[in-house]
Amino acid sequence: MKKIFILAASFCMLFWSVTFANAETATQNLSLDDAIQRAFTFNTQIRITEKEIDKQDYLVKRSGNEVRYSPIDEGYNPKDLSTLSTHEQNLFNLRKGERQLEADKRQVILDTKTAYYNVLKAQKNLEVSQINYKNSQLILLQAESKHKVGLTTNADLLNVQSKVEADKAAITEKQGIVDEAYTNLNKLVSFPIDTRPVLTDRITFEEVDFDPFSKANLAAEMSYEVWSAEEAARVAERMRIFATYYTVANYNVDQATETARDTRETIKKQTRSLVLGLDTLKSKYDQLNTQLIEAQEKLKVAKANMAVGMVTKDAVQATELGVVQTEAALMEVASQYNITADTILKLTGELPSDPKKMLANGK
Template identity: 20%
Template sequence: MPNIKRLKKPAAAIFAFGLLFMNATLAAAASPELSLDDSIALALKNSPAIKMANADKDKADGGLDAAKTGNLPTLSLGSTYAFQQSQPTLGEDHDFSNSLRLNWQLYSGGRVEGQIDQARKNLDLAGLDVKKTGQQVILDATTAYYNVLQARRMVAVNQETTDSLREHLKDVQVKYEAGVVAKADVLRSEVELANAEQNLTKAQNGYDLAVASLNNIMGVNANSEYALKDELAYAKYDHTFDESMEIAMKNRPDIAQADIGVNVAQDGVKIADSGRLPTIAMTGSTAWNDSVLPDNSNNWAVGLTANFNIFDAGLTKANVKQSQASLDKAREQAQQTRDSVQLEVRKNYLSMQEAEKRIETTNVAVDKAKEDLNIAREKYNAGVGINLDVIDAQVAFTQANTNYLQALYDYNVNKAKLNKAMGVNAGQ
């Protein structure tokens, strides 16, 4: 019998280990790992904003094709059928005529060329809008991912606080039962534990909300669960402020769009001014009667047509004035955009630096708060400390951890915002 018992224990242990391994495997299968790059890729793939921006780009591409037709000939076919009832003695009269007309504008005074240039630049604007939208989606996905990381760490911090206060309450109850401390110590410890449990519930709810927000940005089911691979961490930023500003001035889509907007407005002035110039078109036509297809008896003609507005009641002058005002506005908007980008870069850079300094100080505070908590516990257990010291030390330790996590979060988010302000993707 003893030998049989010795055999059963290892078998039971192996069986239990197998169950744990299987459960862990199933949990891993149910919750696939998700990195920051994975979340960004999903957001870019599923984003409605990017799909709408691409649709606008396709629309602008169609607008360019439409503008180019202004330099191409047009051909139209016309047919007319007429039936006439004449006097009874004369009978019925049927008239069937056809015409084929060609029109080709050879010179429009620069209007068509200006419209083509505008359409081409509008296509460039739409392409930059796709890029700008993508950078905003990257920022949104990055921020949401960091929100989940922070919320997950906050759950861990509050869980640790709750467990610590629960263990401390056990020690207080033992001392109370031994008659060493007063009932007030037990009551105060129970209150602190209840508050900690409430904060833990809030932290867990915050985590669930952060996950739902990330799923929404990634365009996946709200109930999807992932095992996040990354952690909130500190990575030194490589560029100086001047380098960051220089990169922003070169890469920011908003600035490129503003410059193109000025060029589009300049084309508008040229188009408006084309009303002062003549237009020249080549025309051709042929006509035939009483047959579907042309016959040898049809007439045809080819010619050039020139048109020059000698007096248009000031319409061209008014159009030029409007277009010039639009150009002046576009130039002011371009400068305003540059100023806004510079302010955005400065704001995010300084906020990132401020968070970086807080990381250093709060990290030291965590170590000191942990040491202070250990000392307070040891003194209380030794009978030379008071319960309030332990509770205060626990609160300080929890706050120090919270401050450290907030500093890490602020640093990473502001760095992501800075990348977006510079017109580059995360990690560049």
Template identity: 20%
Template sequence: MATKKYVIGSIGGAMILAQTLTAFAATPSEISLDDSVALALKNNPAVKIAVQDQEKSNWSIKEAEAGKLPTLSLGLSSTRMPGAASGEPGTNYNTSLKLNWTLYSGGRLEGLIDQAKLNADNSDLGVTKAQQQVKLDATTAYYNVLQAANMVKVNQETVDSLTEHLKSVQAQFAAGTVAKSDVLRSEVELANAQQNFTKAQNAYDVAIASLNNVMGEPLDTERSLKDELAYTEFTMSLDESIEYALQHRPDIFQSKNSVTIAEQGVNIAESGFRPTITMGASDGWSGNEFPGQANNWSVNVMANWNVFDSGITKAKVKQAEAGVDKAIQQDVQTRNGVQLEVRQNYMNMKEAEKRLQTTKVAVDKATEDLKIAKTKYYAGVGTNLDVIDAQLALTQAKTNNTQALYDYNLNKAKLEKSMGL
């Protein structure tokens, strides 16, 4: 498991480095999806926090391993004492050098070291999780900008079409072939379309600011996007996606480690049933001249076995065993949650994929219907209401198609994240 994780981590690190270099090569005003992800990974605090947790966990290993090594302490003291009846006050110095070494802890130190290593392993996986989440956040923000840009385009096309139609209606009204109500209705629909265009433009500006925020850039940075929302088929099946997630999701590895950490907790608790063996050595000097004259040294080996502790150790073992059962259930819960997440994202992606097909047909038919409605109206055999209804239908069809394309790409990105890609 560890080998697989380190291989995955190395590949991920190389990809992140490549993305970062790409971001630096890009011009400030134009940016691709990969550039956005690279900047987010470089600047986002969530990744930096995970890296600091990783550093902290690595030092925790050193702390646990130090428990198996000897310790050496130096003690110094001086005492001022009154002298004899006819003498001057004197000072007595005491200097000591002590060594302590735990030779056998009943398995407690070994368990703490193993726990520290597993916690560090989880921190490494935490960095990967943070990177995957930031990648999804940046991708979502990028797609939001593309979606907003598409909606600006749709609403601009509607405004242009209604503006052209209004001019024709006004010309026909001037010629006396249509009623004033046709002009008024056309003006109202154009005003509504202009209002929707303004809202779409504002949504685009907000989306740009949100993308800049995810990337750690000034919110008012002007950018144009290289990529576009496009359909790219996802070839893996649902079962293959779930299986991949169970083998690659960092949450799964962290969950496994948590079970092992809990099992080590049982070993640590059971160490209270076993004896401990320590070795000590000391050397001391004392006298009225620093550091002292008399030399007193000793070496000892001490074994200690707590034969009866009123059930404290047994209670600790039972608590640790309950912790193992809890960790196992949490592992099951994590696996079920991963599978559910993958399934939901996969099905949402497929649903959007189907909508892509139907909405594309709807756009084609609505475009043709608008042409027919305009032709009939200008020939005097159709109504202005037919034209407006056809225009509204086309705008809705384009909106639905744009939304389906956005939903497909967004759910695909969520699926990839839930799989641990």
């Protein structure tokens, strides 16, 4: 009997501790910096790449020992060639893994920031739908009152009712988008799938001043994609002396060289295009910001007019909807601008791969 009591007590303690932990996680605040720190801690791809580096380091040591202790004459018999080529390939894989790790870490920053922003944008769009639905309900009440006294037809009333149902369905759709955005963020920061942390940061427009040509040239020198392609071409060149058929080896070198050249030009073009796109986003943001100021002034006037009976409540709500819609559009543009800027920094190698350095730089 005593054992049963102890087991029951232990189970209850475990149940309540898990429940409390889940409740604490579900209600906790989450800043963007905290999200990035958690993503670095729990990211699966980073751990996989780190294991790959350890494996390649081990293989390099093994193949290096084989080269060191294998007598190789000037004739390079087939076994010698295999030993040397294996060691050369292992060295390349190790260097590639180390560079891949840096690229993976920078990608985690981008992915986490994008997921964080997506939740904020989804919540704002949900707010837009809720205000729109609220306004539709008010218009429906007015339509029903007019219909009772014969001022509107059945068709008019049905049209308003259809609009209300459509706006109600839009709320369900937008809520689904919020849930999906949270799911993606939770996966990155290793939260339970149904967790809904309160996001404490907001999307602010972080203006940068990039020169398209200098950034394009820097990306061509520093990006992981260019390095990987050009390093593969260098390895192909070194591996030519180990080849059984030199003609095939020459083809391999030519292909790798062309791939490296094309990758360099592609990255330069992509980076330049991204930098030029920032100017377009900046202009759009300025335009929307002006529209927001105008919409906010209209809302003040509408509220003042309603206070003295000059306009009805639905007119105020329609004006409020315009404000929130413009805010949502501003968030979208600011998000695109910030993520584009970080993507450029990732390509140029300027985006810190260490979250502590990133926070120290205020990025």
